Amino acid sequence: MTWIKTIRMEDDERVRNVIMEQRRLYPAEYATPVPIVDRGVENSIVGSHSLFPNVLFHAFSTFGTLMSPELPLRREQHEMITTVVSVTNRCFY
Secondary structure: OOOOOOOOHHHOHHHHHHHHHHHOOOOHHHHOOOOOOOOOHHHOOOHHHOOOHHHHHHHHHHHHHHOOOOOOOOHHHHHHHHHHHHHHOOOOO
């Protein structure tokens, strides 16, 4: 859960549009929330950027672009890189 003010997608059209636009860049498997960790967008790392929608888009579309199937790495390799980076950064999400 974030400890800063966040804006819900349902309450702000600009935030909703930016989140939906950056989500289109992610692999299809990412569209299904994981019930045990899904606390809503506003309580996520994405939601923590909702006060600044342009920053939110650029920060999270970068990851979506890095997961592109047009890149020379296989999906498994992309996932392993993101896992190692998260572990290195002691990131639990």
